[in-house]
Amino acid sequence: MTVFRAAVFRTRRVLPGFGLSLGYTVFYLSLIVLLPFVALFLKSATLGGERFWAAVAEPRAVAAYKLSFLSALGAALVDAVFGLLVAWVLVRYRFWGREIVNALVDLPFALPTAVAGIALTALYAENGWIGKLFKPFGVKIAYTPLGIAVALVFIGLPFVVRTVQPVLEALEQEIEEAAATLGAYRWETFRRVILPALKPALLTGFALAFARGVGEYGSVVFISGNLPFKTEIAPVLIMMKAEQYDYAGAAAVGTVMLLISFVILILINLLQGRASRRTAQG
Template sequence: MKGSKARRALPGFGLSLGFTLFYISLIVLIPLAAVFFKTFELSWAELWSTITNPRVLASYRISFTTALWAGLINAVFGLLVAWVLVRYPFPGKRFIDSLVDIPFALPTAVAGIALTTIYAKTGWVGSLLEPLGIKVAYTQLGIIIALVFIGLPFVVRTVQPVLQDLEKETEEAAVMLGAYRRRTFFKVVLPELMPALLTGFALAFARGIGEYGSVVFISGNMPMRTEIAPLLIMTKLEQYDYAGATAIAAVMLTVSFILLLIINLLQWRMSRRAIPD
């Protein structure tokens, strides 16, 4: 009797867990371990010289800061887009909803070429911004716009199902108790959405850090100014400096893991607070 109680409701846990660990190791852990093993072919002096080169440090700063700004912009406007798609009926809603997923399907190189064409000095938008002294193409602003373009669906598709499952009765009760709409949103709705919003931000941020195709065209690839770390890795590979390329990648991987770990811890704490005692 006790043995039957100890059995799981769904059989096959051991087999499925073993397959899961094998799959994750084969697809994720082994390639990531290879990056570090290749990096350790360098001596400590060579490794330190590679990762602290001024050009490499500048590429780190550009990659992480532009990805951070793009992630924050996507968090705000992704929430707004998800809110409109869930809460308001309007003509063409399904069409607009399908447009959100276009960056998922569009090749990143095509996106980069299109954005460069639009935001160049002679482009449709760039020609309007040029008289105002705003330059987009071949600047860090252009990189941010490209990362916003490819990162928006991550936030929208993460927040949208949570917003659909959110009970409207809670908002109506808050309004009936005298809370203004702004207070209801920030005190009732936003706390429920924050874990999903943080997840969408983390996905958009992580995608932005490693993005190459959509950025390489609009950035201009100017060292110390608009050169991103993935481009520098490609440059090292073209020079057959595989250890140098993996050294740069290892630093990006480590910093990204730490940042994503912090974000996940914040998400976990917010989820714990949202669960009533």
């Protein structure tokens, strides 16, 4: 037995050891991720404390923060609900055109964001195919915060579907049948059996959709109208400052967006880890 264990430990692994792998990982993340963030902080630091605070705390910037994060949060919640529904239909049912629907889910990934913004604006404007249906009820979608939410739902849906779908495929239907045999109703089976197993993946998809929504620019810039204090999101404000050669001010607003997003994503990851541990223990 001792000889066998020694032979196992001496077996060469396909991938390099922990030290070398960790070194490549840290180097890659530092070069691609960390270095641009450091440059962002250094650029915003050139303003000094007083000018930095004036740039990030002006009423226009605060309104842009609120609109960006609230719109991204609302869109991610909608994507979590309907992304789960779409993934469920694609995994549990076989129907004509299923492959086409499955391909359509990935369309927001492949479609340039500017093209998506133009298409959504044409659809949801007051004279558009969908917008004119809501016009008699006094509901305006394009050039309003609602239009921003629609664009963010569009670009965030694939993140939830593609995150939840593999977990649903691996979830054995015998578990649901056993719950039904024990007298559980459909909603009770979903709430106590299926949802706990899907919760970590659902939180991951929610986090990805939220993160994409916070930083989205191309699909929103057309449908929002970019009205200060009304439909101007933070990425648009950053772009406008950059076009005015106020690079330090743009970096300052970007730094605030980065810090807030980082804190929110850390909290979501903590919830995801907690849900994963509960699933493993249950």
